Amino acid sequence: MTTIKDVAKLAGVSVATVSRAINQSGYVGVDSAQKIEKAIKKLDFHPSEVARSLYQKKSKLVGLLLPDISNPFFPLLAKGVEDKMNEAGYHLILGNVQEDMAKEQDYLKAFMQNNVAGILSAVDGGTSNLKEIPFVLLDRVATKKEYAVHGNDFEGGILAAKTIAEGSPKEIVLLVGPKSIKGSVERLKGSVSVFKEENLTYQLLQTDSFQFDSAKKASLELFEQFPKVDSVIASNDVHGLAILKEALRRGIKVPEELQIIGYDDIPFSQMVYPSLATIAQPAYEMGYKGAELLCRIMENQPIDKKIIQLPVLLKQRETLRKKE
Template identity: 65%
Template structure:
C-alpha cells in the first residue's frame, strides 16, 4: 500500500507539503501542487479518509442503519440515500442490523470509530446511542424524533382495507406486523377504522417479524388458523407473496377463492402471477429526502422541513377481485 511518504519522495517535496495539498490547508505553490497531483496519479494513491477526517475535524462518511437488507423495500431506501449523499460529496457505510440489537450496537461503534459525519436509521432504537452525531430517522418513525422522513402509513392502512371491503370481502384476516415497529401499528389502526366503519367482521393475525425467513412459517400458520379466509390484508409484500404461494399450493385460486393486498410495492410484486395488488410506498424518496436533511444538518444549512410525511398510493393488480358494483 502506497503512503503519503511515497508521494512526497516521488514528487520531490516534503510530507508536510503533500499533507497541505491533500487537506487544502496552508500554502502550496502551483508547481508543488502539480507535482503532488502527478505523483498521486502515478502511484494510484488514496489518502486515509479516517485519519484525514480526524485531522480536519470533518468527515465525508455517513452511516446508514437498516433493519433487514433482504427485504426489497430497504435496498430502495438505501439507493435513495446513496444517490443524495454522493451528490453532496459523501460516501456511505451500511449497517444491516437484521433486527438484532447487538449488531446495531456494533455498527454504531463502527460508525463512531470511522468518525462518520452523521447517521440515517430505519431501525427503531434509542438515538442517544449516537451521542452528538447528526441523526435522521427513516420509515419507522416515532413522535419523539426531531428529524424524520416516512410515508403516510395510516392512509395506507385505510386504502388497503377500502380495496378489500369493496370486493366481496367474506372472512377478512388482517396481518399485524411486529408490534415493536411503530408504523405497523399505524397501518393497523387505519385498516381497523375502515373495516369497523363498514361493519365488516375481521380477525387479527399476529406476526413477529417483517423478515423473509419467517414469512413461510407465518403463511402456513395463518391457513391453519383460518382455513376459510377469503380476504387478507398483509403486513408487507413479502408476507403477501408468501401467502399467495401457500394458497396456490393448497389448491386455492387467486383472487376467486382468496384475495390478497400487500404493502410496499416491492419490485417482485409485479412479477408474481397473479400479480400482487399493494400499497406503494415511496421508498427511494424516503431515503433521498432523509439524506438531504442530514447533509444540510452536517453542513449547517437551514432545514426547512424537519419531519416529512410522504403520500402512498394503491396499485390494483390481479390479486384483488372486481368491485361488487363495477
C-alpha cells in the same frame, strides 16, 4: 504510495502549505496553489481520507443501519441512500442488524469509533445516546424530536382497507406487523378506522417479524386459523407473496376466492402471477431524501422539516376482486 511530503517537495512549498490547500483551511498564495495543484496531478496523489478525517475531526463516512438486507425493500432504500451520498462525496459503512438489538449497539459503537460524519437508520432502537452525531431515521418514526423520512403509514392502512372493502369481503384477516414498530401500529389504526366506518368485521393475525421465516409460518397459520378467509391485508409484500403461494398450492382461486394486498411494492410483487396488489412505499426516494436531509444536517444548512412524510400509492394488480 505518494505522500503529502512528495507533493510539497515537487511543488517547492512546505507540507503545512499543502495541507492548508488540500483542506481549504487558511491562506495559500495563488502561485503556491497552482504549483500544488500541478504536483498533485503529476504524482496522482490521493489525500488519505483517514488523515483528513483525523485532521478535520470528521470523516467522509456515513453509517447505514438496516434491519434485514435480505428483504428487497431495504436494498432499494440503500440504493437511494447510496446514490445521494455518492453525489455528496460520502461513502457508507453498512450495518445489517437482522432484527437483533445487540448487533445494533455493536454497529453504532463501530460507527462512532470510525468517526462517521452521520448515521442513517431504518432500525427502531436505542439510538437516544447518539445526540452528538447527525442522525436520520428511515422508514421509521420515533419521537418528534428526531429527524426522519418515512411513508404515511396511517394513510397506507386506510388505502389497503378501502381497496379490500371494494371486493365484497366476507371474512377479512389483517396481518399485523411487529408491535414494537410504530409504522405497524399506524397502519393497523388506519385500516381499522375504515372497517368501523363501513361496518365490516375483521380478524387480526399478529406476526413478530417482517422476515421470510415469519412469512412462511404466517401463511400456514392463516389458513389453519381462518379457513373461510376471503380477503387478506398482509403486513408486507414478503408476507403477501407467501400467502399467495400457499393459496395457489391449496387450489384456492385468487382473487375470486381470496383477494390479497401487500405493503411496500418490492420488485418481486410484479414478477408473480397473479401479480400482487400492494401499497407502494417509495423506497428509493425515501433513501435518497433521508440522505439529503442528513447532508443538510451534517453541513449545518437550514432544515425546513425535521420529519418528512412521503405519500403512499395503491398498486392495483391481479390479486384484487373487481368491485361488484
